[in-house]
Amino acid sequence: MSFDAIILGAGPAGSTAAIVLARRGFQVALVEKAEFPRRKVCGEFVSATSLAVIDRLGLGSTWRSLAGPEVRRVALFSGERVVTARMPAAHGAGFGRALGRDVLDDLLVQEASRAGATLFQPFRATGVRPSGDESAVTIASRDEEATLSAPVVIAAHGSWEPGGLPSQLQKTNAPSDLLGFKAHFSGARLEPDLMPLLVFPGGYGGMVWADRGRLSLSLCIRRDALAALRKEAGGGSASDAVHRHLLASCRGVRAAIGEAQLQGQWLAAGPIRPGMRARYRDDVFRIGNVAGESHPVIAEGISMAMQSAWHLAEELEAIDPARRAERDAAGRRYSRRWRAQFGARILAASAIAGLALRPAGARLMGGAIEALPALLTLGARLSGKTKTIAEMSNERVGVGRMRLS
Numbered sequence: 001m002s003f004d005a006i007i008l009g010a011g012p013a014g015s016t017a018a019i020v021l022a023r024r025g026f027q028v029a030l031v032e033k034a035e036f037p038r039r040k041v042c043g044e045f046v047s048a049t050s051l052a053v054i055d056r057l058g059l060g061s062t063w064r065s066l067a068g069p070e071v072r073r074v075a076l077f078s079g080e081r082v083v084t085a086r087m088p089a090a091h092g093a094g095f096g097r098a099l100g101r102d103v104l105d106d107l108l109v110q111e112a113s114r115a116g117a118t119l120f121q122p123f124r125a126t127g128v129r130p131s132g133d134e135s136a137v138t139i140a141s142r143d144e145e146a147t148l149s150a151p152v153v154i155a156a157h158g159s160w161e162p163g164g165l166p167s168q169l170q171k172t173n174a175p176s177d178l179l180g181f182k183a184h185f186s187g188a189r190l191e192p193d194l195m196p197l198l199v200f201p202g203g204y205g206g207m208v209w210a211d212r213g214r215l216s217l218s219l220c221i222r223r224d225a226l227a228a229l230r231k232e233a234g235g236g237s238a239s240d241a242v243h244r245h246l247l248a249s250c251r252g253v254r255a256a257i258g259e260a261q262l263q264g265q266w267l268a269a270g271p272i273r274p275g276m277r278a279r280y281r282d283d284v285f286r287i288g289n290v291a292g293e294s295h296p297v298i299a300e301g302i303s304m305a306m307q308s309a310w311h312l313a314e315e316l317e318a319i320d321p322a323r324r325a326e327r328d329a330a331g332r333r334y335s336r337r338w339r340a341q342f343g344a345r346i347l348a349a350s351a352i353a354g355l356a357l358r359p360a361g362a363r364l365m366g367g368a369i370e371a372l373p374a375l376l377t378l379g380a381r382l383s384g385k386t387k388t389i390a391e392m393s394n395e396r397v398g399v400g401r402m403r404l405s
């Protein structure tokens with residue numbers, strides 16, 4: 001089966017790219033291994049800087065009608081410490097909100113299908129190889145295999161699972177690995193406009209109200225810290241150990257979920273792989289977490305996924321995708337735009353996470369924020385909470401504002 005573009009993975013990155021390219025007349029194949037709706041390890045907060053993209057995808061009013069309340073304040077909950085500060089507003093876009101990934105990812109994939117993308121779901125992409133001037137992608141479901149071909153291949157499969165694709169990362173197993181956990185709670189108590197950063201021994205996390213009265217709690221914890229907690233408890237599940245540890249070590253978490261009910265199961269994923277990676281290599285474009293990932297401490301991954309897809313789609317619209325030289329040039333331009341848009345926040349996230357994960361750093365950070373709560377606002381600004389795509393395009397890259405309407 002022949003297409004203009006094959007997209008591997010239908011998370012926020014893959015589905016955004018599929019919607020934009022399909023609307024621009026590309027014949028798009030979107031390959032997703034999981035059945036939707038499905039929950040996912042994620043804090044589910046979407047920065048205001050992505051609202052322009054969500055609006056232009058045609059999902060703005062649905063998103064606004066479903067998402068949790070506007071997050072107008074940030075906080076630090078660490079030990080006995082509870083400090084709040086204002087969230088900086090993004091120019092003209094207001095404030096971010098959270099929507100469950102079971103809902104958001106399903107909305108996006110359905111829109112991709114409405115836009116004309118051909119959906120292969122549940123199908124896993126198992127291989128990518130050059131085939132003449134194009135690439136051939138092998139995909140497999142439980143009882144079917146197929147080969148798709150296209151000049152443009154976009155890897156959007158996230159970064160937490162190993163596999164045989166050239167863009168997949170290998171699994172690591174080190175004591176310092178960060179493992180991700182996530183749970184929803186009902187009946188929680190947290191001020192509606194507040195998104196606290198949680199800092200606790202061995203990790204960090206966050207809480208925010210999402211859709212349907214669900215509180216979304218997500219965190220990262222070092223592998224060795226988790227092992228020690230489980231040993232101390234004499235066994236039991238990792239999620240029980242994490243849950244107990246949070247309640248024992250953080251007053252703000254106790255106040256918020258001490259009496260709340262867990263909805264469904266805790267989810268776990270990882271190790272997570274923060275850092276910058278190739279954005280284009282061997283004729284495969286990479287978006288979302290595949291291209292690079294910030295520490296979840298800044299809650300920017302969904303925005304980076306959608307915005308990187310947007311940047312790439314703008315570059316692909318402007319070329320003849322059948323010509324390899326034009327794809328290479330688009331790959332270089334996209335790569336520069338990606339770095340200009342996201343590089344600083346990846347570094348800022350790494351610095352914040354580095355402090356949060358070390359006992360002395362966490363003490364230093366807590367003391368400084370208590371003395372000067374505006375540091376929380378500054379941290380949100382440094383982590384990209386006010387940096388929209390349009391602003392970026394005009395500021396440094398010299399290209400026009402977003403073109404789709």
Ligand SMILES: Cc1cc2nc3c(=O)[nH]c(=O)nc-3n(C[C@H](O)[C@H](O)[C@H](O)COP(=O)(O)OP(=O)(O)OC[C@H]3O[C@@H](n4cnc5c(N)ncnc54)[C@H](O)[C@@H]3O)c2cc1C
Pocket residue numbers: 008009010011012013014031032033034041042043044045046047123124125126156157158159161163180181182218219220272287288289290293296299300301302303304305
């Ligand atoms: C603890 C934690 C909290 C976080 N909190 C936030 C937050 O509050 N806000 C925020 O913006 N970000 C947050 N993030 C980051 C965010 O979850 C990711 O950055 C985001 O999901 C990346 O989107 P993506 O589309 O690149 O990849 P993904 O969302 O991982 O989507 C990839 C898709 O590809 C599919 N796939 C994988 N392999 C294949 C294959 N071989 N074939 C076909 N399909 C495949 C998967 O099933 C999946 O649907 C958090 C992360 C963690 C770990």
